[in-house]
Amino acid sequence: MHHDCFPQIVHKDVTSNNILLNSEVHVVVSDIGTARLLDPDSSNQTLQVGTYGYFAPELAHTMTVTEKCDVYNFAVVALETLMGGTQES
Numbered sequence: 001m002h003h004d005c006f007p008q009i010v011h012k013d014v015t016s017n018n019i020l021l022n023s024e025v026h027v028v029v030s031d032i033g034t035a036r037l038l039d040p041d042s043s044n045q046t047l048q049v050g051t052y053g054y055f056a057p058e059l060a061h062t063m064t065v066t067e068k069c070d071v072y073n074f075a076v077v078a079l080e081t082l083m084g085g086t087q088e089s
Contacts (some may be wrong), residue, residue: 008038010065012051014073016080038067054084 011018012034022030035047050059056072059065080086 008067009035010038010067011070011073012052012065013034014070014077015054017051017088018075036065038052038065052074 011029011032013031014029018029018031020030022028050073054073054076057068058072059069
């Protein structure tokens with residue numbers, strides 16, 4: 001997700017509702033209001049933002065944003081896709 005992206009941008013709210021397909025069936029990530037640049041020279045600490053059920057456990061514990069937070073979000077989306085529904089269904 002973050003390969004070859006510099007500076008790294010962390011979305012912080014990758015959910016099945018925020019992944020869209022355009023008319024050419026290319027994936028587009030929407031709702032970038034919570035996105036931020038990762039700054040290697042700062043603490044990258046944040047307030048709790050995101051969608052319940054997609055919130056990375058390490059972010060909840062440390063409140064420090066890393067690219068791993070988006071990877072966790074995407075893993076939840078992949079699991080939902082494999083299971084055929086969201087966590088609520």
